[in-house]
Amino acid sequence: MMRMFLLIGLIGLITAGCSGSGDDPKTERKQSEMINPEKRIDDPLQMELKEVEKKPREIKPNPIVFEETGKESGLTVGHESAAHGQFRLVETMGGGVGLIDFNEDGLLDVFICQGSELPVEVSDKSRAAQLYQNQGDGKFVDVAEKAGVAFRGYGQGVAIGDYDGDGHADIYVSGFQSSGLYRNKGDGTFEELSEKAGLRNQGWATSSAFADLDKDGDLDLYVVRYLADTVDAAGRPTVTCNALPGQLGYCPPLAHNSEPDSLYRNNGDGTFTDIGPSIGLSSNDGNGLGLAIADFDEDGRVDIFVANDKTPCRFYHNLGNLKFEEVGLSWGLAYNESGEPTAAMGVAVGDADEDGRLDILVTNFYEEGATFYRNLGKGRFEVATSRARLKSPTRGRLGFGAGFVDFDNDGVLDLFITNGHVNDVRPLRMPYQMPPQLFQNLGKGRFEDNSLMAGRYFQKEWVGRGAAFGDFNNDGRSDILVTHKDGPPALLKNVTDPERVNHFIDLRLRPARVGGKEVSPVGSVVKVRLGDQRTLVRQLVGGTSYLSSHDSRLCIGLGPWKLAQSVEVRWPSGKSESWTGIKVDQMQELVEGQSAKIPN
Numbered sequence: 001m002m003r004m005f006l007l008i009g010l011i012g013l014i015t016a017g018c019s020g021s022g023d024d025p026k027t028e029r030k031q032s033e034m035i036n037p038e039k040r041i042d043d044p045l046q047m048e049l050k051e052v053e054k055k056p057r058e059i060k061p062n063p064i065v066f067e068e069t070g071k072e073s074g075l076t077v078g079h080e081s082a083a084h085g086q087f088r089l090v091e092t093m094g095g096g097v098g099l100i101d102f103n104e105d106g107l108l109d110v111f112i113c114q115g116s117e118l119p120v121e122v123s124d125k126s127r128a129a130q131l132y133q134n135q136g137d138g139k140f141v142d143v144a145e146k147a148g149v150a151f152r153g154y155g156q157g158v159a160i161g162d163y164d165g166d167g168h169a170d171i172y173v174s175g176f177q178s179s180g181l182y183r184n185k186g187d188g189t190f191e192e193l194s195e196k197a198g199l200r201n202q203g204w205a206t207s208s209a210f211a212d213l214d215k216d217g218d219l220d221l222y223v224v225r226y227l228a229d230t231v232d233a234a235g236r237p238t239v240t241c242n243a244l245p246g247q248l249g250y251c252p253p254l255a256h257n258s259e260p261d262s263l264y265r266n267n268g269d270g271t272f273t274d275i276g277p278s279i280g281l282s283s284n285d286g287n288g289l290g291l292a293i294a295d296f297d298e299d300g301r302v303d304i305f306v307a308n309d310k311t312p313c314r315f316y317h318n319l320g321n322l323k324f325e326e327v328g329l330s331w332g333l334a335y336n337e338s339g340e341p342t343a344a345m346g347v348a349v350g351d352a353d354e355d356g357r358l359d360i361l362v363t364n365f366y367e368e369g370a371t372f373y374r375n376l377g378k379g380r381f382e383v384a385t386s387r388a389r390l391k392s393p394t395r396g397r398l399g400f401g402a403g404f405v406d407f408d409n410d411g412v413l414d415l416f417i418t419n420g421h422v423n424d425v426r427p428l429r430m431p432y433q434m435p436p437q438l439f440q441n442l443g444k445g446r447f448e449d450n451s452l453m454a455g456r457y458f459q460k461e462w463v464g465r466g467a468a469f470g471d472f473n474n475d476g477r478s479d480i481l482v483t484h485k486d487g488p489p490a491l492l493k494n495v496t497d498p499e500r501v502n503h504f505i506d507l508r509l510r511p512a513r514v515g516g517k518e519v520s521p522v523g524s525v526v527k528v529r530l531g532d533q534r535t536l537v538r539q540l541v542g543g544t545s546y547l548s549s550h551d552s553r554l555c556i557g558l559g560p561w562k563l564a565q566s567v568e569v570r571w572p573s574g575k576s577e578s579w580t581g582i583k584v585d586q587m588q589e590l591v592e593g594q595s596a597k598i599p600n
Helices: 002-012 025-035 044-054 391-395
Strands: 066-068 097-100 109-112 130-134 140-142 154-161 170-176 180-184 190-192 205-211 220-225 241-244 247-249 262-266 272-274 288-294 303-308 314-320 323-326 347-350 359-362 371-375 381-383 399-405 414-419 437-441 447-449 464-470 479-484 487-494 503-510 525-529 535-539 554-559 566-570 576-579 587-591
Touching: 097 154, 097 464, 097 479, 154 220, 170 205, 170 220, 205 288, 220 288, 288 347, 303 347, 347 399, 359 399, 391 437, 399 479, 414 464, 503 525, 503 566, 525 554, 535 554
Parallel strands: 154 205, 399 464, 503 587
Antiparallel strands: 066 487, 097 109, 109 130, 130 140, 154 170, 170 180, 180 190, 205 220, 220 262, 241 247, 262 272, 288 303, 303 314, 314 323, 347 359, 359 371, 371 381, 399 414, 414 437, 437 447, 464 479, 479 487, 503 554, 525 535, 525 566, 566 576
């Protein structure tokens, strides 16, 4: 009886409705295997335990510690979902965050999306987006209205990039039934140009990112889209579902039709053209939430990975000249270890196992656990979540924003995930608010959950959504900005013991101009050779996490090494050059074509 009650109650969850009835023998078999894992030697949890038994105990790393400073820093405006008991699915999504030095003073500022009433009322100033200007003393001041970026639609994601090549970072806000393109005029203010630029302001856009996809020197824009026709003209839900018996809740994504993504080609004159249909983007690809743009196969062209909610994830291999081939299934990225699509939310990208290739982690729904795709090279990935020791600790969470970041500068990438449910079904003994997680990399892509040692923020529960990573105080330690649904953001200041943080190099990459215009460094690959002959490989990627954009600088931890033997950069142009004598523990600007000009 209790089992049937649980299954009935799960109908309204975001991934429920698509799992079949409680009498499905396949479902029965899976649940039995979870209870009696001895029946299957390939059960993920058993595999994880076997891996632990085979490996010697690693040396415990020094603890990574954060201090939550959002309120005292002035980041006090809470997110507004505008939920009024109608259970419109967009209310569950939260808002993203973009990190941008909009006034070019060397300090990271923060742009945060807000919700709004539906239909949108642009005159409602109580729910405008925030642009927090970094004052340099740990304080931030909201200047969105003054700067002209107080977006009043139902904001979702944020993309940061210099789309017109004038040297000033611009802002694109993806949203529900509205969007905004804010051109940075270089005087601390912006102008909104989405319609003039040819960007579509209808539909449901989620994650987005700028990147030079055709290698012509200017930034194109990829916009992930989620579901179609979830509300009517009056803002009421078109479909209703139950979350608890007899009680309305949020519907699963498969209750709606998918909406195709958009790939906007930059025409070089301030306008864009959506060429998505010409490269095969269709509604069959849909339910998109997460995004990553990077060169995953080291061919010099950036590819596109899209994390979909209960439909197969997609991977668009860049063939050049804005031609793409969807190879998610053949490359091993469409499904999880059980051969099923997951309710994928966020994406983390980085060389987690130190083999020089970019790996992918996708955060998923409650009881699915995260999925870690290990890059084997030559167009092959394998699901290695259990080997990375991430399956068990993430199974009891619903993950959103995530990132591979070297928080202690020891030379290996750690992992942060923010968590929180979408339906409040606590009567079913399922958590709604959830603690975030910090996994320290023990080497070779094996992680340990050290959340309880990471600070008080990690010992509390939140409804986490977006997460962006950057160095807000320029101390060489990466910080975290987390957004919460219906709550103020958290600024997690990295206060890891500076005596144990190790050395680092903080790089700002500047590719050579093309046609007199600035070029994005997204896709640049940096290889740092250390004294023990180890080579660290880092790449500046676009998108990632959930609805968010990160610091455009690369902070690379060197461990105990006070000198990098060499730093090699492969630029988006395809050219490579090396530097020696780069100073550590400070920011350095590397300019394409000027390797001989770096002082020793």
